Amino acid sequence: MKKEMFGHEISVLRDTFRRLLHRKAKTNIAKLIKKTHPADLAVIYRFFTENDQNYLFNLISDNEYAAELLSELDESILKDLLEDILPDRIIPIIRNSSSDDQTTILNALPEEKAKAIIDLLHKDEQENIEEMLAYPEDSAGSMMSRDVFTLNEELTANEAIKDLQNQERAEMVFYLYVTNDENHLVGVISLRDLATTPAATKLKDIMIRNFQYVRAETDQEEVAKIVSRYNLLAVPVISNTDEMLGIVTVDDVVDVIREEATEDFLQMAGAGKDREILLKSSWGNAKARLPWLFASWIGGVVAILIIGFFENMVQSIVALAAFIPVIIGMGGNIGTQSSTIIVRGLATGRIDFGNDLKLILKELSVGLILGSLYGLLLGTLAFFFFKEAPILFGVVVGLSICSSMVIATTIGTMVPLLLRKLSIDPAIATGPFVTTTIDILGVGIYFLIASALLL
Amino acid sequence: MKKEMFGHEISVLRDTFRRLLHRKAKTNIAKLIKKTHPADLAVIYRFFTENDQNYLFNLISDNEYAAELLSELDESILKDLLEDILPDRIIPIIRNSSSDDQTTILNALPEEKAKAIIDLLHKDEQENIEEMLAYPEDSAGSMMSRDVFTLNEELTANEAIKDLQNQERAEMVFYLYVTNDENHLVGVISLRDLATTPAATKLKDIMIRNFQYVRAETDQEEVAKIVSRYNLLAVPVISNTDEMLGIVTVDDVVDVIREEATEDFLQMAGAGKDREILLKSSWGNAKARLPWLFASWIGGVVAILIIGFFENMVQSIVALAAFIPVIIGMGGNIGTQSSTIIVRGLATGRIDFGNDLKLILKELSVGLILGSLYGLLLGTLAFFFFKEAPILFGVVVGLSICSSMVIATTIGTMVPLLLRKLSIDPAIATGPFVTTTIDILGVGIYFLIASALLL
Numbered sequence: 001m002k003k004e005m006f007g008h009e010i011s012v013l014r015d016t017f018r019r020l021l022h023r024k025a026k027t028n029i030a031k032l033i034k035k036t037h038p039a040d041l042a043v044i045y046r047f048f049t050e051n052d053q054n055y056l057f058n059l060i061s062d063n064e065y066a067a068e069l070l071s072e073l074d075e076s077i078l079k080d081l082l083e084d085i086l087p088d089r090i091i092p093i094i095r096n097s098s099s100d101d102q103t104t105i106l107n108a109l110p111e112e113k114a115k116a117i118i119d120l121l122h123k124d125e126q127e128n129i130e131e132m133l134a135y136p137e138d139s140a141g142s143m144m145s146r147d148v149f150t151l152n153e154e155l156t157a158n159e160a161i162k163d164l165q166n167q168e169r170a171e172m173v174f175y176l177y178v179t180n181d182e183n184h185l186v187g188v189i190s191l192r193d194l195a196t197t198p199a200a201t202k203l204k205d206i207m208i209r210n211f212q213y214v215r216a217e218t219d220q221e222e223v224a225k226i227v228s229r230y231n232l233l234a235v236p237v238i239s240n241t242d243e244m245l246g247i248v249t250v251d252d253v254v255d256v257i258r259e260e261a262t263e264d265f266l267q268m269a270g271a272g273k274d275r276e277i278l279l280k281s282s283w284g285n286a287k288a289r290l291p292w293l294f295a296s297w298i299g300g301v302v303a304i305l306i307i308g309f310f311e312n313m314v315q316s317i318v319a320l321a322a323f324i325p326v327i328i329g330m331g332g333n334i335g336t337q338s339s340t341i342i343v344r345g346l347a348t349g350r351i352d353f354g355n356d357l358k359l360i361l362k363e364l365s366v367g368l369i370l371g372s373l374y375g376l377l378l379g380t381l382a383f384f385f386f387k388e389a390p391i392l393f394g395v396v397v398g399l400s401i402c403s404s405m406v407i408a409t410t411i412g413t414m415v416p417l418l419l420r421k422l423s424i425d426p427a428i429a430t431g432p433f434v435t436t437t438i439d440i441l442g443v444g445i446y447f448l449i450a451s452a453l454l455l
Numbered sequence: 456m457k458k459e460m461f462g463h464e465i466s467v468l469r470d471t472f473r474r475l476l477h478r479k480a481k482t483n484i485a486k487l488i489k490k491t492h493p494a495d496l497a498v499i500y501r502f503f504t505e506n507d508q509n510y511l512f513n514l515i516s517d518n519e520y521a522a523e524l525l526s527e528l529d530e531s532i533l534k535d536l537l538e539d540i541l542p543d544r545i546i547p548i549i550r551n552s553s554s555d556d557q558t559t560i561l562n563a564l565p566e567e568k569a570k571a572i573i574d575l576l577h578k579d580e581q582e583n584i585e586e587m588l589a590y591p592e593d594s595a596g597s598m599m600s601r602d603v604f605t606l607n608e609e610l611t612a613n614e615a616i617k618d619l620q621n622q623e624r625a626e627m628v629f630y631l632y633v634t635n636d637e638n639h640l641v642g643v644i645s646l647r648d649l650a651t652t653p654a655a656t657k658l659k660d661i662m663i664r665n666f667q668y669v670r671a672e673t674d675q676e677e678v679a680k681i682v683s684r685y686n687l688l689a690v691p692v693i694s695n696t697d698e699m700l701g702i703v704t705v706d707d708v709v710d711v712i713r714e715e716a717t718e719d720f721l722q723m724a725g726a727g728k729d730r731e732i733l734l735k736s737s738w739g740n741a742k743a744r745l746p747w748l749f750a751s752w753i754g755g756v757v758a759i760l761i762i763g764f765f766e767n768m769v770q771s772i773v774a775l776a777a778f779i780p781v782i783i784g785m786g787g788n789i790g791t792q793s794s795t796i797i798v799r800g801l802a803t804g805r806i807d808f809g810n811d812l813k814l815i816l817k818e819l820s821v822g823l824i825l826g827s828l829y830g831l832l833l834g835t836l837a838f839f840f841f842k843e844a845p846i847l848f849g850v851v852v853g854l855s856i857c858s859s860m861v862i863a864t865t866i867g868t869m870v871p872l873l874l875r876k877l878s879i880d881p882a883i884a885t886g887p888f889v890t891t892t893i894d895i896l897g898v899g900i901y902f903l904i905a906s907a908l909l910l
Contacts, residue, residue: 037685039684039685039686040684043684043804046805161650164650165650165651174629174688191646195616195619195620196620227709228706228709228710228713229494229495229498230492230494231494231706231709232706233629233688233705233706250688250705250706250709251683251686251687251688251705253709254682254683254686254705254708254709254712255683257709257712257713257716258683258712258716258803261712261713261716261720262799262803264720265716265719265720265723265795265798265799266795266796266799268720268795269791269792269794269795269796270788270791270792271792271795271796277796278796278800278805278806282817282820282821282824283824285817285821286821286824286825289789289792289821289825290825290828292788292792293785293788293789293792293825293829296784296785296788297781297785297829297832297833299780299781299784300778300780300781300782300784300785300833301781301836303777303780303781303784304777304778304780304781304836307776307777307779307780308774308777308841311773311774311777314769314773314776315770315773318766318769318770319763319766320776321762321769321775321776321779322758322759322762322763322766323755323759324762324776324779324780325754325755325758325759325762325779325780325783325894325898326752326754326755326756326758326759327755328780328783328784329751329754329755329758329783329890329894330748330751330752330755332787333725333747333748333751333890334744334748336724336725337724337725337726337744337747337748339724340720340721340723340724340726341721341724341726341732341733343720344717344720344721345733348713348717349498350501350733351733362737362740365737366737366740366741366744369737369738369741370741370744370745370748373745374748374752377752378752378755378756381756381759385763386763435784435788439780439784443780
């Protein structure tokens with residue numbers, strides 16, 4: 001029995017490969033590859049140099065294995081690897097790939113090379129591939145598998161079973177898809193229901209007519225929501241004329257869910273959206289993270305101008321400076337809480353309806369509760385510990401904390417809701433925008449209140 | 456054909472239910488429920504009062520539908536709903552639930568009521584349920600479905616197909632699980648392979664012996680990693696004596712992946728880990744978010760003490776105060792980037808091996824690159840625009856920005872790695888700890904450098 005290959009065991013396997021690579025022990029490496037799951041080899045690839053990656057790949061003789069490995073590789077590794085492989089080697093691999101993996105491989109190739117390879121394929125293969133490549137990226141069409149077959153509704157259960165047994169390509173059969181004479185998808189039957197039905201029953205009498213489906217243009221996030229909400233193993237993709245184009249299977253949906261979550265995590269932290277950021281060099285990494293830091297830099301510069309403007313007040317009441325970090329810190333943190341709750345709620349479909357005002361008011365009241373509490377705490381502290389400061393200093397601090405926290409929850413809630421209305425991914429811009437805005441407003445309000453009450 | 460029911464359509468359905476509820480139109484509601492997918496009704500439940508939720512539930516006559524609805528409900532709604540339902544009504548629903556949903560329902564009940572219900576069940580049902588309840592929460596054992604069956608390896612393909620057709624309960628059959636005479640799980644066969652095999656072939660000659668499995672104690676995150684890495688539809692759960700206990704299916708894994716991501720999002724933002732935070736009242740919401748704000752409050756207070764200590768310096772060089780926000784802001788933001796990248800890398804298995812030092816050094820060099828750049832930018836700005844400040848003021852600002860960013864990347868990387876070593880969930884404590892630490896260190900370094908170079 002194969003044990004779960006995580007952590008420790010993957011690193012043992014990686015070290016074994018390293019030793020064999022060092023000795024250039026071709027035969028042993030080829031043997032070890034055969035025993036390694038392509039998904040595991042794809043993980044180990046992350047730790048090899050480009051040379052070693054190419055060397056290993058050339059030792060894979062089984063085209064199906066090679067196809068599976070390619071489909072599991074990280075995108076950046078796949079690109080580097082494919083650059084060095086000749087079209088003669090890629091073509092048989094493409095032929096052994098499922099239709100969605102074909103798209104992945106061809107999209108990872110430099111455009112000219114991809115064209116050259118497509119030109120070398122048979123006419124019908126070309127047409128299929130070009131159709132797949134024409135679907136928008138991240139759509140159901142681009143991720144679907146076309147290796148499905150349909151059965152006419154007039155067939156009997158027995159005929160369907162025979163048909164099924166003759167299907168070569170359709171590797172992942174979960175449901176049978178039933179069409180009418182116009183070739184429209186009209187029903188779905190689970191394999192299990194088929195197996196337990198009397199032989200002469202017609203498909204149209206046992207099929208479920210009320211099923212979930214998506215269109216080729218449906219966004220992959222939407223597909224993921226449907227598959228996960230209804231616990232499906234696969235969802236059919238149909239054309240605008242109701243013909244069946246393919247299926248999106250749950251294993252691809254699992255990848256989408258993970259990937260979208262990772263992208264949202266990175267975007268919320270202002271670290272780009274490249275899921276493979278850990279594979280980048282320090283320079284590439286820094287480049288991806290620079291823009292959002294620039295946004296926060298702008299916020300910092302505005303804060304400098306504001307505080308600079310109140311220079312004289314700071315000079316006469318130095319205690320004001322001491323409370324700057326806590327005022328922007330509390331605002332920033334509660335604002336991040338709000339925006340995270342909203343962004344995640346939008347991503348998981350928990351916020352989907354016209355309830356925006358209610359959400360904003362609720363977050364505002366959370367800001368008021370927590371702002372009053374921490375304002376009181378910090379105002380009291382300011383009053384008792386900064387006795388040289390004006391008598392109202394504690395009030396200034398308390399009011400500022402409270403207002404900055406109320407504004408922060410409101411902005412943290414409104415920004416993602418607004419972005420969503422504008423059809424911009426809420427995760428992209430929420431992090432940078434919210435924190436920077438709160439920094440500026442927090443400092444501004446603090447000094448405005450101070451100048452109103454203390455001067 | 457049923458169209459995808461998201462956004463707009465769910466809200467139309469909700470409004471229809473509302474209208475019918477308002478009129479107490481029992482018959483129409485019962486009809487509408489029958490036409491609504493339990494997963495959709497579970498979403499709509501979020502928008503109803505407890506009274507309406509109970510009223511609707513009492514109109515569901517189909518126990519299987521009721522069981523599915525309960526399994527789809529949010530935990531907090533499930534708890535409230537179950538409190539008001541009599542044991543007489545719960546028992547038939549429990550009998551119609553899959554074994555993992557039985558655990559969910561019983562765990563949501565008050566302990567005494569759960570016990571009372573278990574006591575009312577048959578002896579063998581009791582034993583099964585008690586076994587399930589004994590597995591640790593969030594383990595493979597607690598989420599597995601026990602409705603599976605195994606076949607002896609000596610059976611022929613034909614006998615296996617007949618056996619399969621007689622199985623009533625096993626609703627989700629993806630793979631056939633093959634045992635030897637000692638009842639140990641020794642192989643797996645896909646349904647597809649079985650269907651295309653000559654009738655007389657023995658199972659042991661076509662089964663895959665090299666398959667993935669998990670133990671009952673395996674954590675659900677680990678299960679999710681295995682299912683998603685190897686693109687499985689289900690993974691068998693086996694006992695320590697290699698007997699098959701059940702399977703975890705991919706639809707439950709999809710839920711785990713979504714839920715774990717949501718928990719990590721909230722924890723990283725210091726907003727607790729309750730996925731249902733949007734369902735809470737403002738008070739409940741504020742309570743969940745208070746603790747982490749307290750951590751950042753402590754950080755703020757320490758910053759007050761530090762700046763208070765350097766009071767005289769601030770009074771003579773007021774420009775120092777103006778740069779406080781940008782120094783802690785830049786540090787905090789780049790530190791959040793680092794910790795997010797590492798926490799997510801740990802969660803998705805991209806960081807799994809003994810490469811900690813390399814990771815830390817890389818993040819440190821990213822901090823150095825970006826710190827030098829922004830330090831130079833801000834130092835120059837300080838030099839040219841704050842002419843009254845001492846000549847070295849620009850150097851102080853530049854050096855402080857750079858050091859605070861380098862320290863931030865290092866801490867942002869080390870903290871989650873360290874927490875993981877201590878078997879603490881890196882997401883829980885990383886957010887609060889990293890930001891607070893960076894606030895304090897940023898301010899501290901700034902004033903130390905200032906006092907070294909300016910006094």
